[in-house]
Amino acid sequence: xxxxxxxxxxxxxxxxxxxxxxxxxxxxxxxxxxxxxxxxxxxxxxxxxxxxxxxxxxxxxxxxxxxxxxxxxxxxxxxxxxxxxxxxxxxxxxxxxxxxxxxxxxxxxxxxxxxxxxxxxxxxxxxxxxxxxxxxxxxxxxxxxxxxxxxxxxxxxxxxxxxxxxxxxxxxxxxxxxxxxxxxxxxxxxxxxxxxxxxxxxxxxxxxxxxxxxxxxxxxxxxxxxxxxxxxxxxxxxxxxxxxxxxxxxxxxxxxxxxxxxxxxxxxxxxxxxxxxxxxxxxxxxxxxxxxxxxxxxxxxxxxxxxxxxxxxxxxxxxxxxxxxxxxxxxxxxxxxxxxxxxxxxxxxxxxxxxxxxxxxxxxxxxxxxxxxxxxxxxxxxxxxxxxxxxxxxxxxxxxxxxxxxxxxxxxxxxxxxxxxxxxxxxxxxxxxxxxxxxxxxxxxxxxxxxxxxxxxxxxxxxxxxxxxxxxxxxxxxxxxxxxxxxxxxxxxxxxxxxxxxxxxxxxxxxxxxxxxxxxxxxxxxxxxxxxxxxxxxxxxxxxxxxxxxxxxxxxxxxxxxxxxxxxxxxxxxxxxxxxxxxxxxxxxxxxxxxxxxxxxxxxxxxxxxxxxxxxxxxxxxxxxxxxxxxxxxxxxxxxxxxxxxxxxxxxxxxxxxxxxxxxxxxxxxxxxxxxxxxxxxxxxx
Numbered sequence: 303x304x305x306x307x308x309x310x311x312x313x314x315x316x317x318x319x320x321x322x323x324x325x326x327x328x329x330x331x332x333x334x335x336x337x338x339x340x341x342x343x344x345x346x347x348x349x350x351x352x353x354x355x356x357x358x359x360x361x362x363x364x365x366x367x368x369x370x371x372x373x374x375x376x377x378x379x380x381x382x383x384x385x386x387x388x389x390x391x392x393x394x395x396x397x398x399x400x401x402x403x404x405x406x407x408x409x410x411x412x413x414x415x416x417x418x419x420x421x422x423x424x425x426x427x428x429x430x431x432x433x434x435x436x437x438x439x440x441x442x443x444x445x446x447x448x449x450x451x452x453x454x455x456x457x458x459x460x461x462x463x464x465x466x467x468x469x470x471x472x473x474x475x476x477x478x479x480x481x482x483x484x485x486x487x488x489x490x491x492x493x494x495x496x497x498x499x500x501x502x503x504x505x506x507x508x509x510x511x512x513x514x515x516x517x518x519x520x521x522x523x524x525x526x527x528x529x530x531x532x533x534x535x536x537x538x539x540x541x542x543x544x545x546x547x548x549x550x551x552x553x554x555x556x557x558x559x560x561x562x563x564x565x566x567x568x569x570x571x572x573x574x575x576x577x578x579x580x581x582x583x584x585x586x587x588x589x590x591x592x593x594x595x596x597x598x599x600x601x602x603x604x605x606x607x608x609x610x611x612x613x614x615x616x617x618x619x620x621x622x623x624x625x626x627x628x629x630x631x632x633x634x635x636x637x638x639x640x641x642x643x644x645x646x647x648x649x650x651x652x653x654x655x656x657x658x659x660x661x662x663x664x665x666x667x668x669x670x671x672x673x674x675x676x677x678x679x680x681x682x683x684x685x686x687x688x689x690x691x692x693x694x695x696x697x698x699x700x701x702x703x704x705x706x707x708x709x710x711x712x713x714x715x716x717x718x719x720x721x722x723x724x725x726x727x728x729x730x731x732x733x734x735x736x737x738x739x740x741x742x743x744x745x746x747x748x749x750x751x752x753x754x755x756x757x758x759x760x761x762x763x764x765x766x767x768x769x770x771x772x773x774x775x776x777x778x779x780x781x782x783x784x785x786x787x788x789x790x791x792x793x794x795x796x797x798x799x800x801x802x803x804x805x806x807x808x809x810x811x812x813x814x815x816x817x818x819x820x821x822x823x824x825x826x827x828x829x830x831x832x833x834x835x836x837x838x839x840x841x842x843x844x845x846x847x848x849x850x851x852x853x854x855x856x857x858x859x860x861x862x863x864x865x866x867x868x869x870x871x872x873x874x875x876x877x878x879x880x881x882x883x884x885x886x887x888x889x890x891x892x893x894x895x896x897x898x899x900x901x902x903x904x905x906x907x908x909x910x911x912x913x914x915x916x917x918x919x920x921x922x923x924x925x926x927x928x929x930x931x932x933x934x935x936x937x938x939x940x941x942x943x944x945x946x947x948x949x950x951x952x953x954x955x956x957x958x959x960x961x962x963x964x965x966x967x968x969x970x971x972x973x974x975x976x977x978x979x980x981x982x983x984x985x986x987x988x
Contacts (some may be wrong), residue, residue, distance in 0.1 A: 379406075380406055380407070380408055380409045380431060381404075381406075381408040381409070382408060382409045382411070383397075383399075383408045383409065383410045383411070383413070385397075385413075394415060395415060395416060395417040395418065396416065396417060396418035396419075396420075397410070397413065397416055397418070397419050397420065398420040398422075399419075399420060399421050399424070400420050400421070400422040400423055400424075401422070401423045401424070402424060403424060403425065404421065404424040404425060404426055405424070405425045405426060405427065406426060406427075406428070406430070406431075407421065407426055407428075407429065407430050407431040407432060408431065409431050410431065410432065410434070410435065411434075413435065414434060414435065414436070414437065415437060416435050416437065416438055417437060417438060417439045417440065418438075418439065418440045418442075419432065419435065419438055419440065419441050419442065420442045421441075421442060421443045421444075421446065422442055422443075422444045422445055423444070423445045423446075424445075424446050425446065425447055426443065426446040426447065426448060427446070427447045427448060427449065428448065428449075428450070428452065428453070429443065429448060429451070429452055429453040429454065430452075430453045431453075432453065432457070433453060433455070433456040433457075434456075435457065436456055436457065436458065436459065437459055438457050438459065438460055439459055439460060439461045439462065440460075440461065440462040440464075441454075441457070441460060441462070441463055441464065442462075442464040443464060443465050443468070444464050444465070444466045444467055444486075445466070445467045445468075446467075446468050447468065447469055448465065448468040448469060448470060449468070449469045449470060449471065450470065450471075450472070450474070450475075451465065451470060451472075451473065451474055451475045451476065452475050454475060454476070454478070454479060455475065455477070455478045456478070457478075457479065458478055458479070458480070458481065459481060460479050460481065460482060461481055461482060461483040461484065462482075462483060462484040463479065463482060463484065463485050463486070464484070464486040465485075465486060465487050465490070466486045466487065466488040466489050466490070466508065467488070467489035467490075468489070468490055469490065469491060470487060470490040470491065470492060471490070471491045471492060471493070472492065472494075472496070473487065473492060473494075473495070473496055473497050473498060474496075474497050476497060476498065476500075476501065477497075477500065479501070480500060480501065480502070480503065481503055482501050482503065482504050483503060483504060483505050483506070484504075484505070484506040485498070485501070485504055485506070485507050485508070486506075486508040487507075487508060487509055487512070488508045488509060488510040488511050488512070488530065489510070489511045489512075490511075490512055491512065491513055492509060492512040492513065492514065493512070493513045493514065493515070494514070494519075495509070495514065495517065495518065495519050495520065496519055498519075498522075498523065499519065499520075499521055499522035499523070500522060501522070501523060502522060502523070502524050502525060503525050504523055504525060504526055505525050505526060505527045505528065505547075506526075506527070506528045507523070507526060507528070507529050507530070508530040509529075509530065509531055509534070510530045510531060510532040510533050510534070510552070511532070511533040511534070512534055513534065513535060514531065514534040514535065514536055515534075515535050515536060515537060516536060516537060516538050516539070516540070517531060517536055517538070517539040517540060517541070517542065518539075518540040518541045519541065520541040520542065520544065520545060521541055521544050523545055524545070524546055524547065525547055526545050526547060526548055527547050527548060527549045527550065528548075528549065528550040528551075529542075529545075529548060529550070529551050529552070530552045531551070531552060531553050531556070532552045532553070532554045532555055532556075532577070532580075533554070533555045533556075534555075534556050535556065535557055536553065536556040536557060536558060537556070537557045537558060537559070537563060538558070538563035538564065539553070539558075539563065539564045539566060539567065540566055541566065542566050542567055542570055542573075543566040543567070543568075543569035543570045545570070545572070546572060547572055548570060548572055548573055549572055549573060549574050549575060550574070550575040550576075551567070551573060551575070551576045551577075552576075552577045553576065553577060553578055553581065554577045554578065554579045554580045554581070554604075555579070555580030555581070556580070556581050557581065557582065558578065558581040558582065558583050559581070559582040559583055560583060561583065561592050561593070561596065565596075567596075567597060568596040568597055570597075570599075571599060572599075573597065573599060573600065574599060574600060574601045574602065575600070575601060575602040576593075576597070576600060576602075576603060576604075577603070577604050577605060578593070578603075578604060579604045579605075584604070588619070588623055590603065590612070590616065591615065591616035591617075591619040591620055591623070592616075592620065592623070594608065594612065594613055594616035594617075594620075595616050595617060595619075595620035598613075640712060640714065643709045643711075643712045643723070644712060644723055644749075646709060646710065647709075647710060647711060647712060647723045647724040647749075647750045648750060648777075650710055650724065650750075651724070651750040651777060710724050710726050711723055711724030711725065711726030711727040712724060712727060713727045713730040715739065715743070717742075718742055718743060718744045718745055719743070719744075719745040719746075719747060720743045720745070720746045720747070720767070720770075721747040721749065722746070722747065722748050722749065722751065723749045723750055723751075724749075724750050724751065725750075725751050725752065725755050727751070728751065728755060728756070728758075728759050731759050731762040731763060731766055732762070735766055735767075740766055740767050740768075741768070741769055742769075743767045743769065743770055744769055744770060744771050744772060745770070745771070745772040745773075745774065745797075746763065746767065746770050746772070746773055746774070747773075747774035747776070748773075748774065748775050748776070748778055749776045749777055749778075750776075750777045750778075750804075751777075751778055752778065752779055753775070753778045753779055753780050753785055753788075754779075756775075756778065757785075757788040757910070760788060760789070760791055760792060761791065763792070764791070764792050764793045768793060770792075771794060771795065771796040771797060772795075772796060772797040772798075772799070773789070773795060773797070773798055773799070774799040774801070775799070775800050775801065775805060776801035776803055776804060776805070777801070777803060777804030777805070778804060778805060779804065779805070780800060780805040780806070780807040780808075781805075781806050781807055782807060783807065783810065783812075783813060783816045784908075784910045785807070785910055786813075786816060786817050786820055786821070786910075787820055787908050787909050787910035788909075788910045789820075789821060790820060790821060790823075790905070792824075794824055795821060795824045795826060796824070796826060796827045796828070797826070797827060797828040797829070798817060798821075798826060798828075798829050798830070799829075799830055799831065800813075800829075800830060808830075812845060814829050814830075814838070815838070815841055815842040815845050815846065816842070816845075816846055817829060818834060818838055818839055818842035819842035819843060819845065819846040819847070819850075819905070820846075820905055820908055822839065822842070822843075822905070823905075849908075850905050850908055853908060
């Protein structure tokens with residue numbers, strides 16, 4: 303007995319199938335009427351179900367095969383189908399050979415009027431012997447062993463082709479099936495979607511349970527309304543937005559991990575039902591609201607109807623996500639700008655070091671024929687700097703095109719760390735730092751800055767950041783132990799980190815002990831991340847204690863006071879005045895002064911003078927020498943002239959004395975005239 307409605311497409315009654323193709327065959331209970339009605343119904347609105355929503359499970363219950371005989375022929379290797387006259391009358395347009403243990407398609411003669419042909423659950427390996435059935439509309443070869451689609455070129459009227467659960471590896475040989483409405487290829491071994499672009503009338507395509515890794519090449523399927531891709535290995539989807547009629551898309555149980563890999567779905571205006579369950583993306587917290595925000599036209603997600611409340615929540619969450627994304631983009635932009643700036647600072651630093659090295663080389667080789675210009679920059683120098691690069695999204699790349707990479711310094715505050723890159727960053731210490739920010743800074747890092755320049759701002763550092771306890775130096779040209787003396791002027795240091803890169807002083811075996819000795823008044827806890835022990839302090843004192851004593855004892859008093867500076871004068875004065883006094887005589891003021899003393903006097907004599915300061919002092923000394931030389935030369939010249947005048951006077955004096963005596967005798971010869979002359983001179987003076 304044949305059911306009144308065709309059931310072989312979806313495994314359910316056709317009135318529960320929304321496949322766009324509704325096949326209805328009505329037969330009269332009276333054989334003599336032999337009335338058959340065949341309908342093709344494309345109005346899908348009246349059918350509430352959905353075709354191929356899940357993998358097709360066959361439930362074809364016809365017992366038609368009980369009245370069919372397969373006869374072997376000596377003329378052919380294929381069995382020949384024979385049906386009784388009653389069977390042909392009752393089922394003139396359909397034939398079911400389900401579960402007949404067929405390994406080949408039998409020869410079907412005299413059945414040219416067949417519309418429905420069922421070969422379910424057999425062992426057929428090749429489609430053949432049906433080319434004469436040119437009126438065939440539905441061909442069901444579900445659950446066989448077919449490896450290649452073939453033998454269908456003459457079936458131009460075929461509307462439903464069911465090849466699920468076979469061994470097909472490639473979609474091919476469908477060129478002439480332009481009227482195909484349903485194509486079921488689930489449960490095969492297909493790895494690529496291809497050769498179906500010409501199926502412009504295809505409305506249902508089932509490729510579930512295959513080996514697909516991506517979805518594309520769907521152009522031309524202008525009538526496709528349902529696409530089943532469940533249980534594959536899909537990682538990304540393309541071309542779906544080019545399907546104008548697609549309403550139902552099933553992507554459950556694949557390898558989709560981000561919405562970007564299926565972003566084309568957001569551009570589909572017809573899609574109303576989609577599933578992502580079983581994918582990594584469905585486990586993300588942002589999954590649902592991201593999908594709803596980008597696909598506003600959806601009515602169902604993962605087989606559940608979408609409510610207005612869910613849409614509203616998705617909109618709110620999407621806004622928050624967008625804000626978070628913008629903030630993340632901003633942070634990425636700042637991070638990349640920081641990297642570019644640091645690379646530029648490193649480039650400038652390297653060029654500066656090269657200039658210094660070239661100048662030193664040129665001074666050592668003044669007789670060279672072609673000395674290198676210390677300011678010359680070649681292309682190889684600029685390319686010697688490796689720049690860390692990582693994958694950047696297109697938006698970030700576009701934003702970076704507007705970044706300036708000419709910055710020669712960088713100031714960064716990250717938590718409790720202040721990082722300074724490039725000598726220009728030292729000017730930031732003159733800013734008006736907020737009390738909260740300045741008090742929060744406990745670590746200060748210097749990179750690509752000459753240590754001599756750092757020394758000049760240490761007093762500012764002590765005032766601006768009173769809580770700074772940890773100093774880091776990288777690429778600062780720390781080359782000798784004396785440079786550590788400059789750190790004694792700070793308020794306090796608990797940790798000191800000297801990076802070997804750009805600081806040759808760390809190659810000295812005893813540099814850590816010298817730091818501990820010179821900065822012993824800080825009671826340092828760590829040097830380069832290593833805990834300082836009491837044994838380290840004892841060893842430092844043994845190694846350098848005599849050095850400090852000798853240095854201080856050899857200096858005269860005025861020089862010692864000058865070195866110590868104003869902050870140490872009271873201490874030194876206290877030491878001088880306390881000599882020879884009894885302990886009880888020392889007044890309270892001196893006791894207070896003693897308590898303020900943290901740095902040992904002997905160590906305080908170990909100072910460091912920067913090159914610039916030394917050069918300034920040297921220039922000052924040269925000026926003083928020049929002034930003294932000029933002054934002495936003037937004194938010598940003046941003394942020489944005086945001596946020459948004295949010698950000339952000694953030569954002329956005898957003659958002058960004689961003339962004076964002669965004039966005096968002549969004047970007083972006439973006493974009265976002389977007296978009158980004197981009185982007249984006195985009167986004239988009044």
